Amino acid sequence: MNPVKKILKKLLIKAGIIKKLPTDKPYTYSSFYPYMPLSNLSDDELLSLMRHEAHRIEKSTYNNIFKAKYSMYLEKAKRLDCIFLIFEKRNRFTTENTVLWAKKIRISFEDLYEGFISPNSSDAREYNFTHLDSFSKQISTRRSVRVWSKEQLQRTEWLEIAHTMIDSARWAPCSGNRQPWKFKILIDNEDKLLLDKLKEEHCTSAPLLIFVGMDRRVYGSLSNKDYETALFVDAGAAIMTMITGAHESGLGTCWNHFGRDLIESRKVNQEAYDRFCKKLNIEDYIEPVAILAVGLPKYIPPTPARMDIKDLLI
Numbered sequence: 001m002n003p004v005k006k007i008l009k010k011l012l013i014k015a016g017i018i019k020k021l022p023t024d025k026p027y028t029y030s031s032f033y034p035y036m037p038l039s040n041l042s043d044d045e046l047l048s049l050m051r052h053e054a055h056r057i058e059k060s061t062y063n064n065i066f067k068a069k070y071s072m073y074l075e076k077a078k079r080l081d082c083i084f085l086i087f088e089k090r091n092r093f094t095t096e097n098t099v100l101w102a103k104k105i106r107i108s109f110e111d112l113y114e115g116f117i118s119p120n121s122s123d124a125r126e127y128n129f130t131h132l133d134s135f136s137k138q139i140s141t142r143r144s145v146r147v148w149s150k151e152q153l154q155r156t157e158w159l160e161i162a163h164t165m166i167d168s169a170r171w172a173p174c175s176g177n178r179q180p181w182k183f184k185i186l187i188d189n190e191d192k193l194l195l196d197k198l199k200e201e202h203c204t205s206a207p208l209l210i211f212v213g214m215d216r217r218v219y220g221s222l223s224n225k226d227y228e229t230a231l232f233v234d235a236g237a238a239i240m241t242m243i244t245g246a247h248e249s250g251l252g253t254c255w256n257h258f259g260r261d262l263i264e265s266r267k268v269n270q271e272a273y274d275r276f277c278k279k280l281n282i283e284d285y286i287e288p289v290a291i292l293a294v295g296l297p298k299y300i301p302p303t304p305a306r307m308d309i310k311d312l313l314i
């Protein structure tokens with residue numbers, strides 16, 4: 001930065017007009033946004049910001065605030081234009097689903113209801129309490145499984161299962177439609193054994209493991225914190241979708257904690273995690289959340305009792 005700009009910036013920070021850049025938080029929007037030009041952002045960060053802005057524009061119609069806050073939404077539309085331009089220059093994402101979706105929203109910006117919402121909406125589904133009731137009963141039969149059958153499926157079948165589970169996870173709700181999920185499929189023993197001592201035996205012995213991590217770079221735009229709590233909530237929504245689907249098909253799953261508190265609790269854990277990331281190409285901006293163990297169960301364990309509904313109600 002040139003010296004004049006540097007002095008000017010210092011003065012603005014002192015006067016409280018702009019905030020000091022948190023240099024120790026390299027992965028949050030708050031650290032570069034809106035100071036850093038969009039073109040400095042990675043493809044992943046831009047895609048996520050694009051989805052967030054397009055989502056906010058669309059939502060303004062549902063909440064009847066588009067007209068009242070027109071200039072704010074126009075700003076967002078212009079930001080979308082910049083992102084599309086950067087992708088064009090980088091020769092990236094000409095057919096990517098979410099770019100095409102964001103472009104549709106941008107094109108219909110001035111009349112989103114007529115141009116985008118009405119032609120792409122569908123009729124409301126018929127309300128049926130019985131379905132809700134039977135889902136509630138069915139979900140109560142899901143158990144965390146930690147003992148696997150001797151008979152298991154073939155590698156190709158596990159791959160197909162993993163892809164289908166991740167396919168369903170994509171449809172989980174996520175904050176601001178940012179879609180920050182990152183998954184790693186582990187089927188080979190040498191990969192699973194990287195978790196030896198870091199996670200329990202039922203993980204290393206499961207036929208399929210799915211690592212769930214979150215892209216930290218796309219959080220932080222709404223606050224000045226290191227991350228938003230939505231990071232973990234978004235992960236949980238995806239995980240729950242995956243294990244519900246797996247249960248429907250007769251597979252057993254166990255959701256296993258794989259957060260930084262566990263990893264950083266002991267030096268050996270941290271070393272094991274570093275080896276895990278290095279071997280499996282897990283970048284340091286990925287926040288580890290869970291390891292899902294999946295397999296054909298040997299048996300379904302006893303149901304751990306649940307609290308009464310009346311004790312859950314506030």
Ligand SMILES: Cc1cc2nc3c(=O)[nH]c(=O)nc-3n(C[C@H](O)[C@H](O)[C@H](O)COP(=O)(O)O)c2cc1C
Nearest residue numbers: 142143144145146200202254255256257258303304
């Ligand atoms: C965030 C979270 C972390 C969990 N971590 C582990 C874990 O590290 N190891 C494990 O054996 N089970 C783990 N579980 C599974 C819980 O122990 C289990 O869901 C709970 O005891 C209720 O049993 P159920 O799933 O059979 O209903 C975890 C579940 C959640 C939601």
